[in-house]
Amino acid sequence: MGKFRLTQHLLGTVSVLGLTLGSGAMAQDLLDELPPEEQLQGEEFLGTVELGQGKREVQVGTAVPLTVINQEEIDDRQAGTIAELIDSVPGVSLVNGSRPEGSGINIRGFGANGTYGTDQKVAIVIDGATTGSEEIYRIGTQLITDPALYKSVSVIRGTVGSFEWGSGIIGGVVQLETKDASDFTGGEIGLRFRQQLGYSSNGEGYNSSSILAWQPMENFEVLLSYVKRDTDSYDDGNGNLVDNTSTEPYSALAKAKYTFGEANEHALTFAYQQSYSDEFDSPYDQFNVVNFGNVNRSTESKVATLKYEYSPVGNDLIDLSVQYSYSDIYIESEPTNPGGFVDYLLDGDHDYTIDKLTIKNAMFFQTGAVSHDLRFGVEFTSKDRLESQVSPTSGSVSVPGGKDERIALFIIDEIALGNNWTITPALRWEDQKITGAATFAGARYDNSALMGGISARYEFDSGLALFASAAYTENLPIIDDLSVPSRMNQSEKSTTYEVGASYVSSDVFTGDDSLQVKANVFFTDLWDVTSYSNIGRVDSHGVEVELTYAMSNGTYFDLNATYGDYEAFNTSVLTGVWELWDNAPANGVRLTVGKRINETWDLSWEQVVAKNGNNNRGGYGISNLRATYRPQNGVLAGAEVRLGIENAFDRVYQPNLATQVAAGRNIKLSVAKTF
Secondary structure (H helix, E strand, C coil): CHHHHHHHHHHHHHHHHHHHHHCHHHCCCCHHHCCHHHCCECCECCCCCCCCCCCCCCCCCCCCCEEEECHHHHHHHCCCCHHHHHCCCCCEEEECCCCCCCCEEEECCEECCCCECCCCCEEEEECCEEECCCCCECCCCCCCCCHHHEEEEEEEECCCCCCCCCCCCCCEEEEEEECCCHHHHCCCCEEEEEEEEEEECCCCEEEEEEEEEEEEECCEEEEEEEEEEEECCCECCCCCECCCCCECCEEEEEEEEEEECCCCCEEEEEEEEEEEEEEEEEECCCCCCCCCCEEEEEEEEEEEEEEEEECCCCCCCCCEEEEEEEEEEEEEEEECCCCCCCHHHHCCEEEEEEEEEEEEEEEEEEECCEEEEEEEEEEEEEEEEEEEECCCCCCCCCCCEEEEEEEEEEEEEEEEECCCEEEEEEEEEEEEEEEEEHHHCCCEEEEEEEEEEEEEEEECCCCEEEEEEEEEEEECCCHHHHHCHHHCCCCEEEEEEEEEEEEEEECCCCCCEEEEEEEEEEEEEEECCCCCCCEEEEEEEEEEEEEEEEECCCEEEEEEEEEEEEEEEECCCCCCEEEECCCCCCCEEEEEEEEEECCCEEEEEEEEEECCCCCCCCCEEEEEEEEEECCCCCCCCCEEEEEEEECCCCCCCCCCCCCCCCCCCEEEEEEEEEC
16 A cells, blocks of 8 residues: 555656646746857857856767766765766766665676676776775675766766776776865865765665865865765565665765965875775675675775875966875675585685875977967886785785886877868877785786777867777786786777767757767777686677757756667687677667756656666666755755656666675655855
8 A cells, every 4th residue: 555655656656747847837948048158159169169048068068988877876876886976978888886885887798797896897097096996806896986976977988098098998987076065165264064964765864964164274175075875785576585685884074275486386285085884794796796795894994185286377288286195995704604514705805905105297389370279108017906805714815015106108189270171190108017925926917008099079060070080909818817827917908989979959859958969979999808707708889879858948868878789708608709708788778858947946757768788687667756945945954855766667677797686766856055
């Protein structure tokens, strides 16, 4: 009876939302409120039009397959994990998603999978620091940082555009930028406090985010943030409890920035964040696939960055940044019922750190009619992993200790030829030295690789742009493979070719509307494979589409879609055979229809449709409803109230790469205010 009443209430909500979306009389004319830079002046095309009326702007001004999730969308989605936040990006799929310990990010078929936390082909970058997870058997992704710490998340898909961030990046790059105190003080002297409280009905739980922003002087700012989540295990669409899906992590951030010099041309920024998660009597396998037994486990993540910037006024040849970063993941595990034959897995502690120093400069200059926006730099990285502290009889072969030291040089030049052509060549050279420790003491391997790519983009005066790119990268050997000497001098190699088009315009259909659309077709080939058992090659191709259409009455439509074919060459049989790639994402479409009413309301309906995947999880369609209320007057002025109903019709489904059934209907409510 309770479920029937909730369904009746939900259908009423849908009806009200549908009437609101269709009622133009309830909205004011927003066209004149657009800032000048968001309009076309005369007949001159101004390039990328930042409309800001849909949920998400399409990055039409670049050949790179790039998606940016801004602060407004981060807040509206009320995601509990970084994975949940970016699963709406085309080409991105999740291995689970609701709990940070067992969720993983997969981009174009690479990244996390249901066996290892990562395959090293998706880079996670937090404020410039390399972090993420290790290739540790059955211990998830270890990306437990909280979305509430960040003001933007950028996702680069594929290899082109990745050479500034690392080598071997085939799936893509996830860049996260933490909040600044000035985001709340507005750059003015003062003290601001922001509190957000949230509740979720399925896997009943709460979350709290507290932010203190202090700007004692114009050139100095400090931010302190603390986020806590506590959620029980959720029910699927049939009301069945999905065991071991509860989570109780916390995250904290401290950040300070000081600018100095006669024109504030110098800046010094320090940021430190820490995330922690405890699990008691939980399965060792965080993907809930194999029953090895239960453990008590704690996971702690630390990321620290210190960055110096120098950008003298009137000098286009110097825009220098020097950044040191440190990241550390520590996992402590012990069996709850010791004495089993797999204690060598369960009773293991893991500790790995990454130190990185990056020095880079950006410069702008002209050579005749050609302009250059040039970025170049050098990067020193040291990854140090202690050998797994396991039971004395097991050895440490599965998780060897060692050090991976690298030096890399990179250069990217955005070359503009007139007003139409942009050609961007990029190169990265990386040299590596891996030395073993403990069990593999004395082992040493040296490798190096030159990789790079080029993209070209031509923009017509009509707003149409065509682009193409080619990129080659190598994934150098990793510490995990010290136990397999044949892999230590063999890098994985990949090429990616892309072609695409974008279009941006206003006055498309009604005379006061706007459109942004972008489509990418990609072809990726990976060979000399060492990351997966019995796989010699992976070939894939597909298309990704992003679109946003907005009307002056506040109505908007956002669409993204992805389609791909993925094949792998299986070497386990005598002659080898091509077969479907197990880690391939399912093809799907995501459509959002929304309505903004003045500055007060933002109402939207999101439909997600996915086809059957290679893992035969079955296709599905789910609806998500969202409402954001920002009262402009009265006692609640300045507050933000958000209501979300995810999987509104309580469907039972399991995404293609997920290892467990997804959550049923989940009602999320949050209230936030800055004082």
